[in-house]
Amino acid sequence: MGGLIYTYMGTGEPPELPPFDFVTVPEAYRVNTKVLLECNYLQGHEGNLDPVHLSFLHRMATDDPDSAQAFNAVDTHPTIEIEETEYGARIYCVRKVSGDRHYVRITNYIVPNFSAVSGTADGYTVNWHMPIDDTHHWRYMIRFSRTKPLADDGRFMGRSEEITAEYRLVRDRNARYLQDRESMRTWSFCGLGRNFLPHDTCATEGPGPIQDRTQEHLGSTDKGILIGRKILLSAIRGVQEGRDPPCIVRNRERPKDTLVARSDIVLPASVDWHNYWEDEAIEPELAVVPR
Numbered sequence: 001m002g003g004l005i006y007t008y009m010g011t012g013e014p015p016e017l018p019p020f021d022f023v024t025v026p027e028a029y030r031v032n033t034k035v036l037l038e039c040n041y042l043q044g045h046e047g048n049l050d051p052v053h054l055s056f057l058h059r060m061a062t063d064d065p066d067s068a069q070a071f072n073a074v075d076t077h078p079t080i081e082i083e084e085t086e087y088g089a090r091i092y093c094v095r096k097v098s099g100d101r102h103y104v105r106i107t108n109y110i111v112p113n114f115s116a117v118s119g120t121a122d123g124y125t126v127n128w129h130m131p132i133d134d135t136h137h138w139r140y141m142i143r144f145s146r147t148k149p150l151a152d153d154g155r156f157m158g159r160s161e162e163i164t165a166e167y168r169l170v171r172d173r174n175a176r177y178l179q180d181r182e183s184m185r186t187w188s189f190c191g192l193g194r195n196f197l198p199h200d201t202c203a204t205e206g207p208g209p210i211q212d213r214t215q216e217h218l219g220s221t222d223k224g225i226l227i228g229r230k231i232l233l234s235a236i237r238g239v240q241e242g243r244d245p246p247c248i249v250r251n252r253e254r255p256k257d258t259l260v261a262r263s264d265i266v267l268p269a270s271v272d273w274h275n276y277w278e279d280e281a282i283e284p285e286l287a288v289v290p291r
């Protein structure tokens with residue numbers, strides 16, 4: 001399940017492979033799967049740029065007060081800060097959690113159509129939304145390690161039990177995503193099982209094959225979606241004017257993959273979390289939050 005094949009569909013000389021470590025590590029270091037989604041790729045992708053939905057859509061009861069699930073439930077109105085980067089943007093989602101601490105969750109948006117979040121201790125998890133046509137796309141999900149083979153820990157590949165041999169969700173729209181109302185009364189916000197994938201699919205296919213964005217009402221928690229659109233429109237204009245979009249590498253040294261250089265952390269609220277990555281004296285209470 002580690003193989004990925006890349007195709008260059010532009011004109012002229014192909015660029016190098018995308019400048020990210022998960023592309024070039026040995027197959028055994030990577031676990032990946034895909035699923036067919038019946039909506040435009042952009043609305044599937046934009047769901048990943050909204051970190052607030054974790055407090056609602058994916059919410060499940062937990063007994064562990066130091067888990068991402070608990071943190072996401074404690075603060076449903078996080079603050080969001082944006083940092084533009086060489087490849088796109090970082091979306092910092094900061095929640096006030098128990099013990100007078102801050103939980104900082106980071107989503108990396110990478111031009112044009114994928115995002116990366118903390119996943120393994122020395123890698124990350126990618127959601128890559130690849131168009132098939134205007135109303136269908138593949139969602140590729142990739143976890144990888146930079147240093148060692150990845151065993152199937154049952155957490156990620158467990159999703160395959162919910163994916164058919166044709167890479168379709170068992171919990172699809174025709175089956176109303178097999179929603180279980182009883183679980184909504186007891187442990188689950190959305191009642192769609194424990195895997196996040198059907199949750200996201202229900203939410204992103206729900207607006208229809210192509211979301212009518214003239215009817216949407218964006219708020220302050222949609223900052224990630226707004227920066228994603230701004231960067232994408234700017235990249236489109238650049239291509240129209242004959243320039244390469246971000247992430248295209250030609251005839252220069254391959255840039256260092258810094259995506260996981262800022263992974264999720266929990267810090268005392270008395271510490272300014274902005275300084276964590278430059279100040280070695282700051283000790284995190286949790287370096288990577290279990291998810």
Ligand SMILES: [Fe+2]
Pocket residue numbers: 047048053058196200
């Ligand atoms: Fe999600």
